[in-house]
Amino acid sequence: MIKIEDYDVYSFDLDGTIYVGDTLLPGVVKTLEYIRSKGKKVRFITNSSNLSREECKERLERLGLSIQPEEVVTALYLTALYFKEQHPAARVYVVGDGQVKTELHRQSIVTTDEPVKATHVLVGHDRAFSYDRIQHAMNAIYQGAKLIVINPDPVCPVPDGYIPDTMAFAKAIEVASGRAIDQIIGKPTDYYADKLLDISETDSNRILIVGDRLETDIMLGQAHGFATCLVLTGVANKQDIHKSIIKPDYMIENLSELFALELSLEKSHL
Missing domain, CATH: 3.40.50.1000 (HAD superfamily/HAD-like)
Structure with missing residues (x-):
């Protein structure tokens, strides 16, 4: 299973990974707190075409999370950058x-x-x-x-x-x-991957992508050298993995399993 020291940047999809509708999914709060407590970076990477970074931050805060604007990467924001640059x-x-x-x-x-x-x-x-x-x-x-x-x-x-x-x-x-x-523009394109690398300020092999879609989240990692973890709280299920050539490095039911062993060991030492 994944160890916190394996990666420097933990990048999470939103819909189906962090929340569904207005409901925060299991394990989100403790997982994010643990990552930050270990000095690691968090990124929220979404293909949303109707959320600005500011709106995305506000939505996550309404769900009880503490977010910095630079942690948010939306496809809409990157689309505006694409036009500005090209x-x-x-x-x-x-x-x-x-x-x-x-x-x-x-x-x-x-x-x-x-x-x-x-x-x-x-x-x-x-x-x-x-x-x-x-x-x-x-x-x-x-x-x-x-x-x-x-x-x-x-x-x-x-x-x-x-x-x-x-x-x-x-x-x-x-x-x-x-x-x-x-x-x-959005995941899993080269443009999105390049921008994620720029924003993350680390090497591709030090980034973990956590998401619920094989064809976007997991493909983003597979095509660009990021490690991947499929979470089964959104679009993809176990049957989809068997049928697809796109394979995640890890698979979990929900985010409470991401660092379950490490969290339990820390709790036992308290």
């Missing part, structure tokens, strides 16, 4: 919830509601997704706009099941426009 003069037509535009504006990226003026179509989770939005997005792409997607997640876990996520909307636009997606 397409600072972009004019972006947004298919997504309101926070997407807000985060782009924080990085001085211009958005437009006129498809003919768009250089890029950006797709995130969109609760108001409609026929008109598909039409506007495809028309922008017909005019030469590139198709950028905040994350590759088709669904998101909620307390009573699942809801459609970003890739469900992006695929509709991809099919309608006849144009392949140009860039995906």
